Amino acid sequence: MSHINQAEQQKKFAAYWSMEDVNLALHQGHVFKSMFRVNAHNRLEAYCKIDGLSVDVLITGYHNQNRAVEGDIVAIKVEPFSSWTKMKGSNEASRPNAYVNGSFDGEDVTRDENNHPTGSSTVERRQVILEKLCAMVNAFPSKRPTGRVVSIIEMSPRRKTIVGFLRIKPWLFNRESCQKDTSKSRLVLLSPKRDYIQFISTDPKFPKMMVAVKTLPNSLMKRLEDCDLTLEMELIAAEIVEWSEEYDSPLAHVIHSFGRGGEVESQLSAILFQSSVISSDFPPEAISCIPHIPWRIPEKEFYHRRDLRNLCVFTIDPATASDLDDALSVEMLPNGIYRVGVHIADVSYFVPPHTALDEEAQIRSTSVYLQRYKLPMLPPLLSEKLGSLIPGVERLAFSIIWDINLEGEVVDRWIGRTVMQSCCKLSYEHAQDMIDGTLNVEGLQLYGEFTWSDVVTSVQNLEEIAKVLKENRYKDGALSLENAKIGFLFGKDGIPNDIVLTGRKKSNFLVEEFMLLANTTAAQVISRAYPSSALLRRHPEPNLSKLRDLESFCCKHGLQLNTSTSSELNQSLQRIRRELKEDSALFHVLMNNATKPMQLATYFCSGDVIDNGKDWGHYALAVPLYTHFTSPLRRYADIVVHRTLAATLEAEFMLDINEKKMVKTCFTGLCFNKEEVESFHAQKVLADAAVKYVVPGTHQLADVAAHCNEKKLASRHVKDATDKLYMWLLLRNKQIFISEAIVLGLGPRFMSIYVIKLAIERRIYYDEVEGLTAEWLDTTSTLVLNYCPNNRSHKKGSTSKLKTVEEVAMLTFPDNMVPEKPDLSKHAGIEPAVFPLVLHILSTIPVTLDPIGGDDGPIDIGARLYASSYFVSNVL
Known part of the structure; x- marks a missing residue:
């Protein structure tokens, strides 16, 4: 500039x-x-x-x-x-x-x-x-x-991944004005308005920006010179290059166009760009690190791994899953002891440190799941074939096996590398049918010498143990904020045609319980062995201010909520669930509000935190130590944890035979003797093992943790953004979408609502609307909305243009007054509200949902009141 x-x-x-x-x-x-x-x-x-x-x-x-x-x-x-x-x-x-x-x-x-x-x-x-x-x-x-x-x-890295629209109409207007001045032989000075074009980000968190016209890509420059107004409909990728003290707005540089804003592929590409998610193919040098197929486990691996091929092991995953990285087993021992095994794909075997494959996996850091496909962290040859625990095929695994009594107490455990073979691939639906005793095995394939009776018994036993473990966790203070999730039903054209609210079944909780136990166990072991270089995961306590808001919300509505600990909060929520069993919508609202004070869980390096374990804990799980170990096919953090665990096992092996009892106690066993672990000999073998398995040092591991956090957050943004996109497409293809909503917040300018059918929050602004009067009674927190077509007055001091009533409400009218009206037969169960409306917090109101933007701006889901008035007929 x-x-x-x-x-x-x-x-x-x-x-x-x-x-x-x-x-x-x-x-x-x-x-x-x-x-x-x-x-x-x-x-x-x-x-x-x-x-x-x-x-x-x-x-x-x-x-x-x-x-x-x-x-x-x-x-x-x-x-x-x-x-x-x-x-x-x-x-x-x-x-x-x-x-x-x-x-x-x-x-x-x-x-x-x-x-x-x-x-x-x-x-x-x-x-x-x-x-x-x-x-x-x-x-x-x-x-x-x-x-x-x-x-x-x-x-911020976000400065380099801005998505938005160019506003060319003002630029064209200024150019035409300057050309007229020139034709009148006036002296035309260099005008900033001609040299720069405005760029508006789709993310309202970013300011308006200016783009130097001469820096536009050639294809866009030509369209601008040709006065192509459709250029305003293009979704544009840009980056902030400068924001000096002299200018109100930052200077941006346009990178390329994704295509029309109303097209699905343009939006998907923009979402991935905005989150810096890699969607390109894996580089050849990364692929070359993976063994060719067909591949067999090398004979030497059997010498130092426990052979579990004759154990009844199986996977339970979503029906469409292809990257199977965890399997389960259970055996009955005397005295009411269950021997439960969690077997995780040994991905670190295939991904040696400092190779091209390792570097690519670290950059991607996590698999990203969209509604209809995924972007894997590892090449499909590894994540869906060689590393995946496919049934009927010998696979390398990392196993944790516990002996658990009827009270859910772990009385012994073993950790090590194994060779296993899954006997079948179960979906969550199959496992649930086994739990319910209604399984139809038609279409399912079983491998090895096991019968379906063996598998069903194993699943039912695991469910019984999981129930006890779950009860114990909640007694120890764990918190559950389970709420319905949105799912989409797609047509053959890939466009969603309906939505469903999905919940989890017993089979989901079964798997979750043992994965939590495995992750907690891994965290205990690696933090003992490598207290300054363990990759752990913590969940801080909730935001106190927002927690107070939650308490206040409950208090106002006669609900008693104790937030002093995670345990008290969970017990309060479960009690309220029982109290509100006839009002599930209100409980959904409460659970939605309960998530707001919660902070994000993050990875961290144990040696990077000075408080010596004080802030290492996981609030929601109520455990002092936690990590990720169970999904190495889709999370790089798990691969790092596997390497650290492998180094710990190597250190045990390297110690003298006479000290093996001590080692089991100190490293992977249940007991912990800090003095023995800190002995010179133990520290020496741990250091040697860390070198062999390339366990990162404190500073390097802190960087890995930070990058994993960044990519985890990005994958979450992609999921939220794609959910919103498909919801927008669904609404675009429907003429009318009506739902009941609950009022979460009220004020003189707008209300916040929770849309029950879509499980989303939205705002409806009603200030300065032509024909709409809003009376806010502060003492009682009451809003009175009325429709008066002849009311066109502005608020004092306001210079803004009044919004039309159609922007905030879909108005209908009594049947006997106007014969023509929209076809609302599909929404016969939801009647329009009638003006005047008297609203309080938690009032239920009917709303319509509309798709906003696309070719003419950022996509969004808009909400309007669905209301009726006798005044409507006078203006139709």
Whole structure:
């Protein structure tokens, strides 16, 4: 943008601090490092979480946000207390005498008072400032800290994967105006409006951007010069290249076009691009690392693996699954002991460290599942053939075998590498039929010397044990936030023609219970053996502020909710489920709200956390240690865990024969003797094994964990985005889609609703609508909506154009007044509401769902009131 006369430009933003100043201020506690997160409903509101602080810091307005965008790692300075804002929805009065250090007004919480003893470290000073900040937040729970961005420490990868639309009509208008001026022989100066074209992101979290016209790809440039207005319908890939202090908007560079915004393939390509998900074929050098087929297990593998080929082992997966990476077995022992085995595909055998295949798997990090196909982390030759636990074929596995008594207690366990052969592939439906005693084996194939009776008995025994294990988990404090999931029924053309809300069966919980046990066991073993280089997974405690909101919601509606621990929360929710058995919709709303305070589970390196296990735990599972071990065909983290486990087993083997009893106790057994594990000899063999199996060091493993987290989040975004796309397509192909909705939130401008049929939340804005009056009664939280066609008045001081009533409501009319009306026979069970409407929280209202955007903007699901009024006939 240097060719524009910068002398005429005034700085719109403050200059960033130098990294030297930022690092010093971070050490001293004067600024804090955080990820920048933008409110999708209001771009001018962003939030930053400070570790150790119970509430997020609000960064409001362009100047305070200082050119930061969604996902940036920023340095923020917390504003003085006098600038803090009132917490949304809070009516609680502040307690001015709650803080012992006197008046807060105007106090800079990060100011160094120089009261620290001589020689105190910067860590101590930073801790004092953080404690002071926490004390202020606790003393004034109705106040939210505010802050401003002083520097960007690390730019978000999202800057390089922006999807949006070009707005060419204003550019064409400006060009025509300039051409007219030229024809009148006027002097035309260089105009920024002619040199730049506006780019609007489909993600409302990103600001409007400007694209230099001369940098457009040739194909798009030609269409622009030809005044092709359909260019506005193209879904465009772009990246942010610069945002200097002098400009209101960032400068973006267009990479390419995906195609028309209303086309499915364009949208799918854009979704993958936006999440940096690789959809291309695997490179030849990665494929070359995989053995050719036909392939047999090398003879030497049988010498150091336990042979389980004569054990009744089987897989239970979705009916369409082809990457089978876990199998189960169970044997009855004397004295009521069950010997249960979880057998996981030994993928690390095929993926040696530092090979092209390993590097590709690490980059992809996870398989990404779309509605109709998947993008695998590993080539199908490995993930669906050589590594998959296909029935009737010998396979390499990593097995954990427990001896479990009738009370669900593990009395012994064995961990090791094995050779196994699955006798059959069961779907969850098959396993459920076995549990219910209704299985029809027609069409199923059984391998080996086992009978269907053997398999059915095994499945039923596993279900009995799983039930006990599950009960024990919940007694120990585990939390279940199970809710219905959306599923789509597709036609032959690949377009969805209906939706179903799906729930899980006993067979799903059976498999889940033993996978959880295997993951927990693996976490215990690797964290003991390698306490500074174990890849673990933690789930932090819920956001306290949002947890209070959940409590308040329940309290308002006569529901008692105890959120003091995960166990109390789970027990409360189960009790409420029983209380609301006649009102399942309300319970769905409550469960939907209960997920909001929950934070994301993340991978981390054990040596990267200084608290020595304090924050290692998994809140929802209520376990102190957890990892991922059971899905190495689709998660790279599991491969890393397999290598660490293999190194642990190698260390056991390498120790002297006389010490084998000690080793079993210390490494993979149930007992743990820290002193013995930390002995010189044990540490020596562990170090040698770590070198052999290339167990990553602390810093390298921290990077692996961060990348796995990033890709896990990306895969989640892809799933959510594709679900939304297929829902949009479904609505586009239906003339009318009507559903009941429950009001979650009300205010003078809009209501938040939960659409029961689609299990989604939406907003309906009713302020400044032509013919619609909204009366908000704050004292009773009541909204009165009425339709008055002759009411066309603006609110005081408003200059915005009124919305039409059709934008917020689908109006119908009494049968005896107007003969022609939409065919609503398919929705005969849902009657329109009648104006005037009196609404409260949890009121049930009928709504219509509409597809928005496509060729003319980002796709979305819009909600409108479905209502009737006697006034309607007068305007039809």
